[in-house]
Amino acid sequence: MAEAVTDDGFVVFDRVQKSYDGETLVVKDLNLSIAKGEFLTMLGPSGSGKTTCLMMLAGFETATHGDIRLGGQPINNIPPHKRGIGMVFQNYALFPHMTIAENLAFPLEVRKMGKSEREEKIKRALDMVEMGAFGGRRPSQLSGGQQQRVALARALVFEPELVLMDEPLGALDKQLREKMQFEITDLAHNLGITTVYVTHDQTEALTMSDNVAVFDDGRIQQLAPPDLLYEKPENSFVAQFIGENNTLEGVVTEISGDTCVVRLDDGEELDATPINVSKVGERTKVSIRPERVEYNKERLQEGAHTLKAEVLEFIYMGDIFRTRLRVAGNDEFIIKTRNAPDVERLKPGQQIEIGWLPQDCRALDA
Amino acid sequence: MSDTTDTGGPVLAADGTPLKRSLARALRRQKMRALLLIAPLLLFILISFILPVADMLYRSVKNGIVAETLPRTVVAIADWDADSGELPSEAVYAAMAADLKEAAAAKTHTKVGTRLNYENPGISSLFRKTGRKAKKFDIEGVASWKDELIDINKDWGDIDNWRTIQTYSPRVTSGYFLNAVDMRVGTDGAELRPEAERIYMNLLGRTLWMSLAITVCCILLAYPVAWILANLPMRQANILMILVLLPFWTSLLVRTSAWKILLQQQGVINDILVWVGLVDDSARLVIINNQFGTIVAMTHILLPFMILPMYSVMQTIPPSYLRAAKSLGATDWTAFWRVYFPQTVPGIGAGSILVFILAIGYYITPALVGGTKGTFISNQIAFHISSSLNWGLASALGAILLAVVLVLYWAYDKIVGIDNVKLG
Numbered sequence: 001m002a003e004a005v006t007d008d009g010f011v012v013f014d015r016v017q018k019s020y021d022g023e024t025l026v027v028k029d030l031n032l033s034i035a036k037g038e039f040l041t042m043l044g045p046s047g048s049g050k051t052t053c054l055m056m057l058a059g060f061e062t063a064t065h066g067d068i069r070l071g072g073q074p075i076n077n078i079p080p081h082k083r084g085i086g087m088v089f090q091n092y093a094l095f096p097h098m099t100i101a102e103n104l105a106f107p108l109e110v111r112k113m114g115k116s117e118r119e120e121k122i123k124r125a126l127d128m129v130e131m132g133a134f135g136g137r138r139p140s141q142l143s144g145g146q147q148q149r150v151a152l153a154r155a156l157v158f159e160p161e162l163v164l165m166d167e168p169l170g171a172l173d174k175q176l177r178e179k180m181q182f183e184i185t186d187l188a189h190n191l192g193i194t195t196v197y198v199t200h201d202q203t204e205a206l207t208m209s210d211n212v213a214v215f216d217d218g219r220i221q222q223l224a225p226p227d228l229l230y231e232k233p234e235n236s237f238v239a240q241f242i243g244e245n246n247t248l249e250g251v252v253t254e255i256s257g258d259t260c261v262v263r264l265d266d267g268e269e270l271d272a273t274p275i276n277v278s279k280v281g282e283r284t285k286v287s288i289r290p291e292r293v294e295y296n297k298e299r300l301q302e303g304a305h306t307l308k309a310e311v312l313e314f315i316y317m318g319d320i321f322r323t324r325l326r327v328a329g330n331d332e333f334i335i336k337t338r339n340a341p342d343v344e345r346l347k348p349g350q351q352i353e354i355g356w357l358p359q360d361c362r363a364l365d366a
Numbered sequence: 367m368s369d370t371t372d373t374g375g376p377v378l379a380a381d382g383t384p385l386k387r388s389l390a391r392a393l394r395r396q397k398m399r400a401l402l403l404i405a406p407l408l409l410f411i412l413i414s415f416i417l418p419v420a421d422m423l424y425r426s427v428k429n430g431i432v433a434e435t436l437p438r439t440v441v442a443i444a445d446w447d448a449d450s451g452e453l454p455s456e457a458v459y460a461a462m463a464a465d466l467k468e469a470a471a472a473k474t475h476t477k478v479g480t481r482l483n484y485e486n487p488g489i490s491s492l493f494r495k496t497g498r499k500a501k502k503f504d505i506e507g508v509a510s511w512k513d514e515l516i517d518i519n520k521d522w523g524d525i526d527n528w529r530t531i532q533t534y535s536p537r538v539t540s541g542y543f544l545n546a547v548d549m550r551v552g553t554d555g556a557e558l559r560p561e562a563e564r565i566y567m568n569l570l571g572r573t574l575w576m577s578l579a580i581t582v583c584c585i586l587l588a589y590p591v592a593w594i595l596a597n598l599p600m601r602q603a604n605i606l607m608i609l610v611l612l613p614f615w616t617s618l619l620v621r622t623s624a625w626k627i628l629l630q631q632q633g634v635i636n637d638i639l640v641w642v643g644l645v646d647d648s649a650r651l652v653i654i655n656n657q658f659g660t661i662v663a664m665t666h667i668l669l670p671f672m673i674l675p676m677y678s679v680m681q682t683i684p685p686s687y688l689r690a691a692k693s694l695g696a697t698d699w700t701a702f703w704r705v706y707f708p709q710t711v712p713g714i715g716a717g718s719i720l721v722f723i724l725a726i727g728y729y730i731t732p733a734l735v736g737g738t739k740g741t742f743i744s745n746q747i748a749f750h751i752s753s754s755l756n757w758g759l760a761s762a763l764g765a766i767l768l769a770v771v772l773v774l775y776w777a778y779d780k781i782v783g784i785d786n787v788k789l790g
Contacts, residue, residue, distance in 0.1 A: 058689070058693055059692075059693075060689055060692075079692075080689070080692040080693055081692045081693070081694075081695050081696055081697055081698075081701075082695075083693075084695070085693060086693070086694075087689075087690065087693040089686045089689070089690055090686070091684060091686060093684070093686040093687050093689070093690035095687060095690075095691075095705050095709075096709065097708045097709060106691070106694055106696070106704070106705075107694035107695050107696075110694065110695045110696045110697075110700055111695055154694065155693075155694075158694070158695065164693075
């Protein structure tokens with residue numbers, strides 16, 4: 001997390017700090033290396049410093065301390081217009097007084113490109129996002145999704161090697177957002193451009209990225225591919241922030257290698273995998289994913305730990321059942337079960353036994 | 367869905383009346399209430415604005431006084447041919463004598479004199495002098511009124527005077543308007559006045575170009591201020607906004623007088639220039655009581671009217687446009703000129719219309735700091751309303767000013783589009 005960056009990635013943040021008021025740090029000691037062609041997502045709650053990082057990379061904010069390197073060159077003192085980084089903004093920022101074609105021509109004109117070359121590139125970029133027929137329209141005459149595509153085309157038309165996207169799908173409805181997620185990743189991989197994508201939507205981050213950097217409190221809490229991030233969160237913030245998560249609080253009573261014993265606050269003891277607990281007596285939050293909890297005795301695997309639970313609420317959600325339980329004094333314990341013919345539908349008030357494997361149960365910092 | 371009829375006839379409401387009538391009835395109450403709410407304002411505008419404007423427009427062509435005071439003469443002189451080179455017939459003189467007798471008794475003969483004097487300077491004394499004797503006229507007892515009147519005052523033998531009377535005998539006249547554009551009715555219809563008598567077109571031209579200069583000065587000064595206002599954090603922007611609005615809370619007279627103190631030859635600016643040594647004490651700058659003074663003072667006074675519309679437009683332009691332009695490779699200047707500036711044009715347009723129209727009709731400031739060279743046409747209008755009492759001419763000048771504003775407004779709508787103007 002805080003180890004110094006030694007490799008020479010395409011984009012490198014080297015011990016970068018940022019403060020706006022000289023009193024508090026918005027970004028605290030950021031180290032990050034992004035490989036060429038990588039799709040990296042900065043994910044985090046608002047105020048976590050992710051957008052500030054993006055703005056520093058684009059050149060609209062200056063780092064208070066540390067180096068940002070692009071292709072091996074420090075870019076701290078290079079003004080934004082000389083960085084050659086494509087950027088897609090949250091509200092698209094398409095120039096309302098220009099047509100779509102003029103919007104796309106803008107980056108080419110300021111690069112003093114000839115007319116025929118310009119028109120060819122504009123056509124190719126618009127065709128790429130399937131907006132070829134809309135060159136003569138104004139941004140206000142397009143739907144949100146179409147504006148999004150044009151913004152993407154404009155950021156790519158001058159063939160930058162790095163593209164930044166600041167919550168570009170935030171204003172779209174759910175269906176369109178899912179479609180665009182797919183299109184953006186497809187495009188980025190086909191063109192082989194490096195992409196830094198900022199979002200606060202974890203589903204977006206998981207589905208689109210090669211790597212996700214989870215930001216909180218001005219630091220990267222975990223940098224990992226989506227599957228590792230979801231299945232092996234390294235601290236309780238990441239476990240809580242990514243996906244749904246059940247938390248039980250307790251004290252570590254025993255540690256031996258890659259297993260530990262946690263005594264919950266109501267006296268119950270369970271086996272868990274120690275992640276960032278180091279000594280006996282430390283308080284811990286035990287994290288279990290809802291879909292890893294089993295209540296059908298026949299399906300419980302060998303070595304699974306079982307606990308008593310009371311059903312509080314049963315919600316039918318179509319493809320899955322979502323059941324809220326009281327477990328070890330926690331009323332918000334959620335389990336998810338796939339809707340299959342042989343699955344028992346639980347009723348409120350029912351007393352059941354639930355269980356999970358110790359490796360799915362991770363003892364994290366309190 | 368199934369309630370609507372498919373028969374092709376009018377859609378009916380539940381009680382059988384046509385839906386349209388039913389709806390109109392339901393909306394009538396709302397409309398009446400809205401009308402009642404705005405009725406006081408409507409009435410106020412009608413009485414204090416629309417009626418006076420209409421009256422003014424009417425006064426600029428109204429000319430009843432000659433026909434009312436000299437009814438017999440007006441009838442008698444109608445057939446006279448002024449270009450024949452001969453004086454009117456005996457009948458006309460007799461009619462004039464009878465009219466003058468009545469007018470002198472009613473003491474209205476001087477008013478006709480004053481009215482005709484606007485068109486033919488000197489004619490008022492003719493009426494005044496003759497009027498003194500007119501009360502004792504014995505209409506039947508004189509053989510030739512032609513000789514008698516010319517005997518009383520030889521000016522009755524001047525064809526030009528009779529021509530003036532004939533020309534201005536109709537109840538409606540274009541005389542005021544001709545006068546307002548430096549023309550007059552000559553022997554061959556309308557003609558330009560002699561060079562020395564042309565005042566108003568020069569004045570109108572000066573008013574227009576000075577208003578334009580003031581508008582341009584306001585744009586140049588207001589643009590950066592509005593930009594800072596729109597880009598500062600809320601707290602600081604509010605403080606700056608108070609500074610912008612501060613002049614509004616100070617009396618116009620005080621502000622104008624302050625400019626007098628600053629700009630006069632023994633004033634603060636000249637004193638400083640002399641003290642610094644830039645200007646010799648014997649050659650102090652004349653920067654007030656001329657066009658320069660008027661432009662400076664009026665730019666200051668009208669500046670908020672430019673800043674506010676610009677500010678409200680700039681406020682709606684998110685900073686991401688500039689950032690987008692820069693990320694696409696534009697320098698600061700290109701980003702401003704190609705992306706930011708075009709989006710502020712509606713604000714500039716709104717401010718310019720506002721400032722220009724206010725400036726063109728401004729009166730107090732040019733009167734106080736304009737001297738003789740820096741006054742506006744509005745000062746002439748005020749002069750004719752309060753000093754020379756030639757309300758007809760004042761009305762004609764006002765009507766021309768109104769027409770100019772409307773034409774400019776129309777032209778602006780054609781070129782920029784009035785829908786693009788944003789005041790807030």
